[in-house]
Amino acid sequence: MSIGRFVWNFGRQNRFTIHQRYRSCWSCGKNDNNLISNLFCSHCKALQKPDKAENYFCILGVKETYDVDETDLAKKYKDLQKYLHPDKYANRDQKEQEISAQYSSIVNDAYKTLLEPLARGIYMLRLRGKEIPENTEADQEFLVKIMEKNEEVEEASTEEDIIKLNKENKAMIKDLQKKLSTAFFDGDLKRVTKLLTYMKYYTSIDTQIETAIRNKGIIR
Ligand SMILES: [Zn+2]
Incomplete structure (x- = not known):
């Protein structure tokens, strides 16, 4: 594929042009100001680190928000993995194979x-410099x-x-997601931490229910 065609494809699909990177390419050493994408050098086409x-x-090229668009997320993920697939690098040099892996x-x-709503929340909290303290427990009433x-x-x-319990619990998680979204939007990290603590418990119940569903061979 010629460079021109390559640019055209990327330009048209607008996949990885979220932000530019101005680094020199590890392979050819040129400054990559002439951006094709975040993935490949525009000079030598080597996959970048x-x-x-x-x-x-x-990294996934999705909007940074707690209300992440799952369809968009899945699409970006599949697209990226297509470009990073080991088969594409089978005949390239060792270093590029390592980078792709x-x-x-x-x-x-x-x-x-x-x-995952819980993992996403914890990650976003971490991006804001906060962790959920390890020994945090929810209030007594909630624990009961x-x-x-x-x-x-x-x-x-x-x-x-x-099935009834599953429905109820999934609804609880959905409700917490909505509250978390608002708390993140308001920048209320104290509230985020509290909601994530609640979500941890409901997520663990969810795992328990999913196991029961599998063990009983329930088809949904
Ligand atoms: Zn290069």
Whole structure:
């Protein structure tokens, strides 16, 4: 493929032109101001190393928001993995093969983190310089509620019960997502931390329910 054609493809699809990078190419040493994409050198077309300064949103080329568009996220992920697929580098030099493997693994981590509401929230909180303290516990009243929910899931024996619990719990997580979105928008990190603590418990119930669904062979 000629460079011209390459540029045209990228220009038309507008995939990786979120921001420019002005670094020199590890392979040919030229300054890549003549941007084709974030991925390849415009001079020698070598795959570039992932930029350590870029956060997961930048890497995947999606808007940085808690209300991430899952369809867009999945599309960007698939597109990137297509360009980073090991088969494409089978005949390239060793270094480029290593970069593609490293890049691909970062893209996988980014996708997994941004797709999952709890992981996304924790990651966004970390981007703002905060962590959820390890020994944080929710308030007593909440913990009692969660313990009861746990028991309900353990004791649920019929398919109908499990499906009902699943529906309820998924709705709780959705509701927390909405609240988290507002809290992030308001920059209220204290509230974000509290909501993420709640979400941790509901996510663990979700895992428990999903296991029950698999074990009982329930088809949804
Ligand atoms: Zn180059």
